[in-house]
Amino acid sequence: MLNHTPIDIPFNFRHTCWFCGEPSSKSLHFPRQASKTSQHTALTLPACRECDAIKYPSKVNSIWVLRAYLKQALITKYTKHLAIGENWTEQELLESGFSGALLGGFGDSAWQMYEIAKQRIAFEGWPLSIDDLPFYTIDDTSGFEYNETRFSSLSTCIDFFVAATGVDHDLLTQLIDIVTPNRFDYALKIAKLNKRVSPTRRNQIIEEITAQEDEKREAEFERLAQSTINDAIIDVEVSGTIAPAFAIQWAMERGAKSLFELCPLEDEYFDDFEHLGGAAAFASYNGLQLYLKAREDQAWIDANDPNKDLWRE
Template sequence: MHVLNLDIPFDCRFTCWFCGEGSHQTIVTTLKTRQAVNMPICDECKSYRCHNESSALVILEKLIKDKIVKQSAKALAIGANWTEKELQESELTGSAFDGFKKSGWKMFLIARERVNFSGWELSIDGVPIENTVVDENFVFDGLTFTSFITMLDYLSTTFSLNKDFLEQVLTLYGDDRAIEAVKFCRLVPNESKPEREKALNDLIASFKEKDAMRY
């Protein structure tokens, strides 16, 4: 199999195409055109072993992004629960917490950059070879997810929400109003199924009433 080398932009030399971290190695991936190319990848993204599941770039990118979100969940939760100022001014005490207050926000920023990083457009000898733009992204509070399921898993875990309930509420609000959906879910006792069902029915009725007022 003949494997092609990609054009690497000057400012992207030694950069992982999947997350933007430093890279000194490549893996072989296949494009929609069935061409095989050497794709720059970092140690961590390679350690996920997603390339053992699929070599197709369009699938591999989503698999790796999903892994990044799951592996970075604790760091991403910092930004979900605090602002930088709130973290610095928090009353957490003790040597372990002192270190957390100093490095926690940086950990969040690094994790967010890896999740949101978008690889450069692919070309060989100046000729574009594939449109690598993901067909559909899901955004929540500055984080970009490549699939609805990944966003759902992240939100339900980070905010300790019932996943089925959150999915139903997100369906009503729409993906572009995910923040409102999460805020609504957090108002409902998570451990009470009757409370969740009542809240969902009330929400459905509210949306129906708003729709009726438009006509």
């Protein structure tokens, strides 16, 4: 016989389901049967009739895993309710006059049904304790959170939005692969703009977004490269032309201490600074040439080169 220990219930949460916040009418025993894989003592928690009735697999080995499983079950069951808030705002519903079948049969109560479902999914329960002693078992469940809703995984989140908003599954999945799950909102917006997409158009969108992301990554790489310029290196003016610090550092890093040593590196220089644009890249290279030419005169170095000590390092 498995002995279950009841958790403490704060006064303001009496008669409240620990899993979803609905009024409780049942006592959920976890685990229901003795299990060698259970990570903590057997517990009894207040639950609503619906949460208590959800069947869960034997691999569920902690109260935290159970909570995540029940939440996902509720998300799946109430997809139509949650979809209301994904497709409309409350004000839009009031102004539209939609009712009946257009709102999943919810009619005038549509927004209320959405809010109830959303609150149940978002409900966190209260901190667990037994006889006023904190329950220290760590919640180590993984998942994916978006828009204040925690899904059991990224794939279940994708499945939800496919069902709730009618977006193309393959398009949304591929977009997330490109922009990463951290930018799920961006991927979802693109998918919503292209719901009924043909395979050809889907491929075009993927190619466009891939190109955009590649450009962003290149720009970020260049920005970081620029930000790593040695602060000790100073721009130098020679004959009214500026040799910029980044160009001087570039020459230092390649051991080009003279105009003679710089000449074979000309193509490499313009490849590296192509992002500056032709005119700016040429101006910076011209300044570098004049600077290295001036450095052939030791007297000029001693009198005018603020970077002279850095060339010796």
